[in-house]
Amino acid sequence: MAGTATAIADKYWPEHRALIRFSVSTASGIIGEGIDRATYGEKSSSVLQDIVFHTLGAAIGSLITDKFILTPVIKRDHPGSNYSELAIQYHF
Numbered sequence: 001m002a003g004t005a006t007a008i009a010d011k012y013w014p015e016h017r018a019l020i021r022f023s024v025s026t027a028s029g030i031i032g033e034g035i036d037r038a039t040y041g042e043k044s045s046s047v048l049q050d051i052v053f054h055t056l057g058a059a060i061g062s063l064i065t066d067k068f069i070l071t072p073v074i075k076r077d078h079p080g081s082n083y084s085e086l087a088i089q090y091h092f
Contacts, residue, residue, distance in 0.1 A: 005020055
């Protein structure tokens, strides 16, 4: 879900991509906790704690990924030789 939101935000609203990622992640966390509360009858304090920490994680994640994006790199030099890595890009 977050990947789809990021792809859409980068294409149509690149200036608001951090806000869109945060909103989608937070909304999905709240909906998931609401389903857990309704299905399993969890305590309100447990649900509220989960929502607060999910929101905090979404805020940190959206701000970090707005500046630093992890990019997979795959190179094929010749048949049978594969090289893969995870690169960090910084946008100025």
